Amino acid sequence: MDSLSLRPSSLLLSAPCAAAAAARRRDHILPPFRPIQQNGKGRISLSIQRSRGPTVNLCQKFLDWKYSYHRMSHRPINTSANASGQSLQPETEAHDAASIWKPISSSLDAFYRFSRPHTVIGTALSIVSVSLLAVESMSDFSPLFLTGLMEAVVAALFMNIYIVGLNQLFDIEIDKINKPTLPLASGEYSPAVGVAIVSVFAAMSFGLGWAVGSPPLFWALFISFVLGTAYSINLPYFRWKRFAVVAALCILAVRAVIVQLAFFLHIQTFVFRRPAVFSRPLIFATAFMTFFSVVIALFKDIPDIEGDRIFGIQSFSVRLGQNKVFWTCVGLLEMAYAVAVLMGATSSSLWSKSVTVIGHAILATILWNSARSVDLTSKTAITSFYMFIWKLFYAEYLLIPLVR
Ligand SMILES: CC(C)=CCC/C(C)=C/CC/C(C)=C/CC/C(C)=C/COP(=O)(O)OP(=O)(O)O
Numbered sequence: 001m002d003s004l005s006l007r008p009s010s011l012l013l014s015a016p017c018a019a020a021a022a023a024r025r026r027d028h029i030l031p032p033f034r035p036i037q038q039n040g041k042g043r044i045s046l047s048i049q050r051s052r053g054p055t056v057n058l059c060q061k062f063l064d065w066k067y068s069y070h071r072m073s074h075r076p077i078n079t080s081a082n083a084s085g086q087s088l089q090p091e092t093e094a095h096d097a098a099s100i101w102k103p104i105s106s107s108l109d110a111f112y113r114f115s116r117p118h119t120v121i122g123t124a125l126s127i128v129s130v131s132l133l134a135v136e137s138m139s140d141f142s143p144l145f146l147t148g149l150m151e152a153v154v155a156a157l158f159m160n161i162y163i164v165g166l167n168q169l170f171d172i173e174i175d176k177i178n179k180p181t182l183p184l185a186s187g188e189y190s191p192a193v194g195v196a197i198v199s200v201f202a203a204m205s206f207g208l209g210w211a212v213g214s215p216p217l218f219w220a221l222f223i224s225f226v227l228g229t230a231y232s233i234n235l236p237y238f239r240w241k242r243f244a245v246v247a248a249l250c251i252l253a254v255r256a257v258i259v260q261l262a263f264f265l266h267i268q269t270f271v272f273r274r275p276a277v278f279s280r281p282l283i284f285a286t287a288f289m290t291f292f293s294v295v296i297a298l299f300k301d302i303p304d305i306e307g308d309r310i311f312g313i314q315s316f317s318v319r320l321g322q323n324k325v326f327w328t329c330v331g332l333l334e335m336a337y338a339v340a341v342l343m344g345a346t347s348s349s350l351w352s353k354s355v356t357v358i359g360h361a362i363l364a365t366i367l368w369n370s371a372r373s374v375d376l377t378s379k380t381a382i383t384s385f386y387m388f389i390w391k392l393f394y395a396e397y398l399l400i401p402l403v404r
């Protein structure tokens with residue numbers, strides 16, 4: 001099973017050939033190779049495709065050198081006995097410790113990449129932040145609140161890992177071009193391992209959601225599961241990521257509506273047993289995150305134009321061009337900051353007014369200055385700006401509990 005019944009609808013070139021050509025054009029320092037494979041002897045081997053041009057030979061030489069250097073630097077030096085013949089052993093022990101630690105650290109590293117940490121941080125921060133909107137006084141910081149919050153965060157993170165993991169399972173071939181370091185695309189995880197991880201995380205999320213017994217929490221998990229599945233899965237009428245507007249609506253529904261409303265309701269009605277009241281900061285958070293979700297949905301595809309085009313994903317960047325989408329995203333975020341400044345200015349609380357106005361004005365300025373210096377011809381520069389947008393997303397959730 002190479003990827004889960006992925007059938008690119010508009011293949012102009014044969015996928016492996018196109019992948020090799022695309023990889024050659026990428027501004028990654030990577031040779032045009034097929035996925036990294038473990039050859040069973042612990043050595044990483046790369047199966048080079050078709051032509052072996054000078055770049056490939058250079059890369060192969062570099063990798064051979066790196067491998068032999070790696071082996072040399074790990075070769076144990078015999079210090080098992082000193083001059084008087086006494087046994088020393090530390091090198092063997094150090095070698096054993098390294099051979100135990102290395103696979104553990106590389107599995108942790110692969111799982112870290114598989115979990116798409118920028119989305120995990122966003123989910124955790126957003127749920128903590130909207131939960132704080134339900135806090136009315138210091139006495140609300142009770143073990144009851146902390147338990148309810150922890151349950152919601154953990155269940156949502158499990159679902160987050162299911163959603164992003166399922167996406168990688170159905171995108172193995174696309175990610176070989178767009179995101180070759182993801183563990184399914186690189187071959188570090190087999191599809192069977194991917195299926196096992198996503199199944200376990202979906203089950204743990206629903207198990208926890210069910211055990212907690214909070215209707216808003218359970219529905220939040222269920223709707224996110226349905227939308228996350230429909231977004232990626234390759235079945236008739238699904239794989240909504242192919243349609244730019246529907247794909248953006250899925251992300252908007254979860255990140256703007258469900259996260260704000262359902263997680264607030266979980267704390268407000270299930271944990272605190274208070275009536276549902278949609279306060280000004282909650283409405284602000286939902287409106288602001290509507291802008292932000294659209295920006296994330298649009299922006300995440302800007303660096304991926306190559307693979308998306310080959311596999312028939314009609315993203316906005318594929319249809320309109322990277323430059324247009326980039327500046328639309330910057331414009332949308334600047335508009336959201338302008339609305340936030342205006343809304344802060346109308347606050348009746350002086351400290352909240354100051355924090356909201358000044359905080360958003362600073363973020364808007366930083367965004368503008370950073371956007372102007374991005375080299376739109378470099379995939380690395382666009383990707384790093386995308387990660388900067390996630391940092392603005394985190395910063396927003398630090399400001400939201402201060403909005404009154
Ligand atoms: C459970 C809760 C409340 C939150 C989960 C938080 C998440 C993951 C929200 C996103 C909702 C959603 C429907 C996401 C689908 C988006 C997805 C998996 C995008 C990846 O899209 P690609 O275009 O394949 O991007 P990459 O190339 O970066 O993989």
Ligand SMILES: O=C(O)Cc1cc(O)ccc1O
Nearest residue numbers: 116119163164251255296300
């Ligand atoms: O989480 C999200 O809001 C969308 C998303 C963005 C991304 O860069 C990778 C995965 C993903 O789900």
